[in-house]
Amino acid sequence: MPTDTRGALHAAVPSLAAELAEAERTRRPIAQPTSSHPDLTVADAYEIQRRNIARRVEAGERVVGRKIGLTSLAMQRQLGVDQPDFGAILDTMVVPHEGEQALDDLVAARAEAEFTFRLASDLVPGESAFTFEQVRDAVGEVMLSLELIDSRIADWKIGLVDTVADNASSARLVAGPGVPATRELLDTLPDRILTLTRDGETVGEGPGSAVLDHPLNAIVWLADSLAQYGDHLRAGDLVLAGAVHAAVPLAAGSTFGVTSPGLPDVTVRIV
Template sequence: MCSSAYDPAPVDAASDASCRRPARRVARRRRMADHDGVTTDIARDHTALAAIADALRAAEIARTPIAPPSQTWPGLTVEDAYAVQRIGVRRRVEAGERIVGRKIGLTSLPMQQQLGVDQPDFGAVTDRMVLANGGALDVSALIAPRVEAEFAFRIGRDLPVSPSPTALEDAIDGVALALEIIDSRVADWRITLVDTVADNASSARIVHGDVVPATSRLRRELPGTVITLVRDGEEACSGPGSAVLGDPLHALHWLAKAIGAYGDRFLAGDVVLAGAVAASVPLVPGARWTAHADGLPPVSLTSTSQGSEASR
């Protein structure tokens, strides 16, 4: 069992050292419309950054992992890695995918320890990544998938860039439980922070349960709400909301500021994943996965190995 022992007191996500923004070192910027594309900050040779994005995308399509970009391209910085990520996301959008949400990763101490990093990261969620609640996922479509349980939030109205904590909380109109399927296009999960950032924060698929109204009481109770991940009736993992930067809402504020540093913002209808409450577990085929917590409807997914995905 990978239950979380991380239960810190709530922190101010704007000041906590682990919640610092990515460093800004902008050489030039290309601005595109909200959710129709992304803004790309180029901190080094664009050709090299595009080559990394291409290599990661090719690995995903072929299901053949590559060596860590941090080894193949020594000196890759976090700023560079986010530029790689944004090139990759922009190409997904140009190919017809839609950005439907965001995710913050590495928000709990167990996940940071598991992957050997010391700060959160973030990525984009597109419509092609979203699975139906209760559906199935063929794990052979991925490389080395893992599953984690977390809270998901639905944004009820467009927000400005880098909103205040109050404005952000007031804009949340729904909360749900979610399963995030993470996967690494880097061989054997041998990743540093820059590797997972470039790889769209190791995103693969998400599924969330029924969304319930984000009442003030529900929001207040999130730090103490424990999510339990169950595999075929046996507990696989559990952790409280406080494992996510002290409060999942702190994680959302960190993420709003982080994407705001690139000119992006939360829009009405976005589904935002706040980060795992405990360390991830391998998504083995032939299992039924369910996450449950008091006060929220459960979410479930069946992992299969049939050579094709279902219920996308």
């Protein structure tokens, strides 16, 4: 099992966690954390994220899953990073399929088309790294989803450390109806095209292979990464595998959707 990577933390971790929490509450973004603290590490950023998720859980929210970000070359190029990251999905972040999301509740939100998976069993770390087969066997359902990402950091001026601290730029999840994760379906995911639409017009598109060659590879990466921080994925968790295209800004009055042949569509109205 990977060793715990937590060590001595940057002195600014508590204050930055408080600033990001306030920015989310007020929808007034803060300056880029690494511009004033260039020595912040990824471990510092995940501790900032952990503190703010813990604060929300203490207030009554529930963690219902995880998102994996920056798994495609398109998103890495858009944000200028070179590796994935992860964040938490809480119950208050979930918007129902065919529901509505107020744009004013967010700062500078963007939409992404993704595969989301519901786990049927725990992925508990062992003595060695997780395998593709372990993850495949743990997946119970597949669904199309819209991830509405957002940045509590001004003007999306972020690097890897900044977005990790900001819960991997998570905001909302709109998941479509789930279908059983048969071996046959999972094997086709790299070749399936996901299309993001705005009022019926295509605004983003990409194959499942854009996500680390196979979306399940993203979950392998996540399971190994969580183990390094003393955590693991659990049965019932929703896991967003990452976008297949560059994120698209939201627009009030528009309906965004994700389609892929043979899978149920998902839509949300932005108001």
